[in-house]
Amino acid sequence: MAAMMLGDMGADVIRVDRLNPKSNLATDPRYNVHGRSRRSIAVDLQKKAATEVILRLVEKVDGLMEPFRPGVAERLGIGPAVAIQRNPKLVYGRMTGWGQDGPLANAAGHDINYIALSGVLHAIGPQERPMPPLNLVGDYGGGAMLLAFGMVCGLLEATRSGQGQVIDAAMVDGTAALFGHFAGMDAAGLLSPDRESNMLDGGAHFYGTYATKDCRFICIGSIEPQFYSLLLEKIGLLGQDLPDQMDRKSWPAMRSRLEAIFLTKTRDEWCGIMEGTDVCFAPVLSVAEAPHHAHAKARDLYIDVSGVKQPRPAPRFSRTPGQARVAPKRGESTTEVLSWIGFSRDEIAELRKDRVVG
Secondary structure, X not given: OHHHHHHHOOOOOEEEXXXXXXXXXXXXXXXXXXXXXXXXXEEOOOOHHHHHHHHHHHHHOOEEEEOOOOOHXXXXXXXXXXXXXXXXXXXXXXXXXXXXXXXXXXXXXXXXHHHHHOOOHHHOOOOOOOOOOOOHXXXXXXXXXXXXXXXXXXXXXXXXXXXXXXXXXXXXXXXXXXXXXXXXXXXXXXXXXXXOOOOOOOOOOOEEEEXXXXXXXXXXEOOOHHHHHHHHHHOOOOOOOOOOOOOHHHHHHHHHHHHHHHOOOOHHHHHHHHOOOOOOEEEOOOOOOHHHOHHHHHOOOEEEEOOEEEEOOOOOOOOXXXXXXXXXXXXXXHHHHHHHXXXXXXXXXXXXXXXXXX
């Protein structure tokens, strides 16, 4: 995803793919949304000659991103010390779950583990147990987006200093950074450790999701007093003798009351009553429904890339808008890239013969 973000915005991204992938599963690259907007070369990094291929590529580029466990790039001969020696302005981005050091640095892990250790997973889900929010928080929010941000920061700094550096992008670090607001609330004694008891975790009746008559869902986020007052008006409770909005003890009873009200109408009926108002309302749409909403259509939020509907590049630029290109087939640009970094036709043929590249 980090490479997609950079590629969508105009960076020339070259992905180094395995020459002999572990999986034989043939996947149509059109459906690899996060693999879009780049070129691909196929290299067998286990072969000694591959090291020189990568280092000659390093000499020509501004940045490199690698996803290995700590020490693997060094064992392959393409670690940051060697790479930056070949290109002193290189920004070397390292993506890991746990970081380049610490007692867990070399352990396997996934998004769920990183967000658990950073305190985030404990805060998400129903009272009974924590619930992973897909893999959006650790992999993509704390990982990919902060790696892309780190690369851009490093590239900007390198244009001023003329020196490269290493970016240690750990998903556990990024997740903790995303959680900073709640860490501050906890330090101030304003955050309950119990799930579904805080304002933004489903505890408040005015911030959450509700089932409708047709077994669909809507959501409200009526935090500010004026928005809450409008919500009460739209659902027929304005003027009744109600507890104070921020009286936490009354939240469960008020939630039950709102649950009963929202079950009296369908999702579309509630959209007709509240959508577009300052209630802070939205229907809860499925992945298939989202592109067809009027707001998504008006903003061209979803685009067609080789017949596959997918989110457009974000954020939007007024003068240099992003452009998404279909993900490449494995190694489709190998010859083109090797020629660009100075390999002769005969050298490329020899590398192909020896199955160093393909």
